[in-house]
Amino acid sequence: MAKVKGAIVIDIEKCKGCGLCVEVCPQKVIALGDKVNAKGYFYADVVNENCTACENCVMICPDTVITLYRAKVEV
Numbered sequence: 001m002a003k004v005k006g007a008i009v010i011d012i013e014k015c016k017g018c019g020l021c022v023e024v025c026p027q028k029v030i031a032l033g034d035k036v037n038a039k040g041y042f043y044a045d046v047v048n049e050n051c052t053a054c055e056n057c058v059m060i061c062p063d064t065v066i067t068l069y070r071a072k073v074e075v
Contacts, residue, residue, distance in 0.1 A: 006053025015043035021057035
């Protein structure tokens with residue numbers, strides 16, 4: 001049986017650090033970092049690789065800075 005594994009990429013220069021993606025991630029893959037981007041915002045960053053490709057972060061991001069990649073993994 002195949003399982004879906006996800007990976008996200010965040011455009012840190014466009015991220016405004018609103019934190020919505022952090023709140024909706026059931027796997028706690030995303031957290032606000034302690035560094036700022038060129039605009040002075042604390043940006044969202046990937047903190048672990050437990051992404052299940054649920055798309056919550058992609059759908060809630062108001063600035064569309066998150067890209068989701070999916071892969072099927074054999075169990």
